[in-house]
Amino acid sequence: MTTNKGKKILKTPLRIAVCILLFGLMAKLLLWPYAEQTVLAGFILVSLLYSFRFIKKTQKQFLDYVKLVLIICWSANGILRMMHFPYTVFFQIVTGAAFITWFVMEGTAYFMDEDRHTKNSNVQIWWNVAMVLGTLSIIVGALMKLVHWQFAEVLLASGIIMVAFYILKDVFQVTKMEEKDTNNEEYQV
Secondary structure, three states, X not given: OEOOOOOEOOHHHHHHHHHHHHHHHHHHHOOOOOHHHHHHHHHHHHHHHHHHHHHHOOOOOHHHHHHHHHHHHHHHHHHHHHOOOOOOHHHHHHHHHHHHXXXXXXXXXXXXXXXXXXXXXXXXXXXXXXXXXXXXXXHHHHHHHHOOOOOHHHHHXXXXXXXXXXXXXXXXXXXXXXXXXXXOHHHOO
């Protein structure tokens, strides 16, 4: 939701909830105590905060409903799987369908301005490189963890930390982006 000045409500709390979820998943892979509770808290926070944000939005479009279904079904699937419920395939199918719908309708347009040109500055490009490297570190670290290779946990943890910093980068930024740049703002997490 955007307010009069183009700012979205609950942007920072949602990002913090996603980081809690990421750290909970890392803790679960590393077999740390309270990992499942942290993951459950992350899923619950994400679904509640996003639902509240959706309710507060004054003008809702079809894509807003698609994103709500995506977040709610993804969270419900995660919660039920963490509680070891056996029949979560319905939520997985709906999540997949909602994700495909979102990607077809919005997809990479998030990274473009209204003239369909990329809007990334040099700093944003470096942040995106860090995000890609973090994601690759998570994937490779998780695979290495499955086969019990040395340094898998370090690689996995460093990837999750990089992705968490990417998610929270706006919270720690000293300079603000231009106020007039609100293109595709409702699609940001």
